[in-house]
Amino acid sequence: MAKTDTKLRILESAEQLFATHGFTHTSLRQITTEANVNLASVNYHFGSKKSLIQSVLKRYLEIYMPLLHQNLNQIAPQKNEIEPVLQAFIKPLFELNKLGKQSPRNFMIMIGRGYSETQGHLRKYIVSEYGETVLLITHKFANALPNISAQELFWRLHFALGALVFVMSSSSALEEIAEADYAESATTEKIVNKIVPFLAAGLSCKSQ
Amino acid sequence: MAKTDTKLRILESAEQLFATHGFTHTSLRQITTEANVNLASVNYHFGSKKSLIQSVLKRYLEIYMPLLHQNLNQIAPQKNEIEPVLQAFIKPLFELNKLGKQSPRNFMIMIGRGYSETQGHLRKYIVSEYGETVLLITHKFANALPNISAQELFWRLHFALGALVFVMSSSSALEEIAEADYAESATTEKIVNKIVPFLAAGLSCKSQ
DNA sequence: CAAACTTTCAAACGGTTGTTTAAAATTTAT
């Protein structure tokens, strides 16, 4: 085996570039240059660019989704106590720190980009691969918010997802503005801590 | 003058395609084919693709921003009364219906895409061109929410923008699911009516 | 060592992109 780390080098360079510039704005030539490997090795090891994107996302989903499932199972949310449910999403996110310092941030940005760039392919993949966890998610939210109807919950979860996805996909730009205008270093952790109360309030608001 | 409507035809086709597929995923050939004009006419009338994007956005901003300014000036929000401020954004949005049935939706989606795709160029343009209105926005929100800091407001406004934009951009898909699962016809106006209380609660939540 | 297999590499492929060119067509002005 020659250069056993070629695959890993590609994955790591791709992740960083995908998170920074998006999937479509990142070329295989950028990735292979950054990774110091030959251009053709992406197609040799992954088959195609599409498959590389899936592999990069899969690397995190395989860690994150079981942890999320586990966390969701460990909570028994009180009525209108929505923050524990949201924390079940946040806690395993920062366990990705083990993989790399920027892993939580890169993962969130890529999830956000995956929703707006891949035309729903990511969503379908998650539902097909982690359908049980997706069911558990809606179940826990419905338990915590028994007063609102199923369709109201449907919309609110998508409002919440939208807020998260948008902020993450434009996080680098927003961080720059925040740092320039408010002299505030805006780490992923800080943004997440700010958005949780926001989403909790919105999700559990009284509909009129 | 030969075919006086060439410029307009390009603008309208570009708008529809930008809203549906994003700026970078839409080629000039798609636009000119859809508009039934020659490929080179984009560069002749607009100079470049970048400039075309700006023109498409400008067409709506020139109508929307003065209306927003006017609406914001007409309100005097009470403390923690955030819904009137949100309505000042919503009302002029639906005045864009005069330009075309899908104009409000297209405008929102493009604003959202402009934030995540153009690397902050859109925001800089809005701030430089409509700085007064931007100031008025933060002023009215700050008045309605005197307890939260400027940077906290900055983030919450972007959370709100994200929720709105995400739901609008995926509204067609979400409408299908909603109609299939909950037998609920989901018009843009209905979605807006659902999201306003959500955003109001999130924006005025107690930060911890 | 030699054969079989895996991985790397430079080069080229076909395709798409935004942009430019220069002639043709059309409109406007004298």
Next chain:
DNA sequence: ATAAATTTTAAACAACCGTTTGAAAGTTTG
């Protein structure tokens, strides 16, 4: 009507993209 200015057109441009190729290099196996 003739000249000037504007607009449209087809064609080509250079640059980039993801992917494929086939030979070279490296590694593992018999």
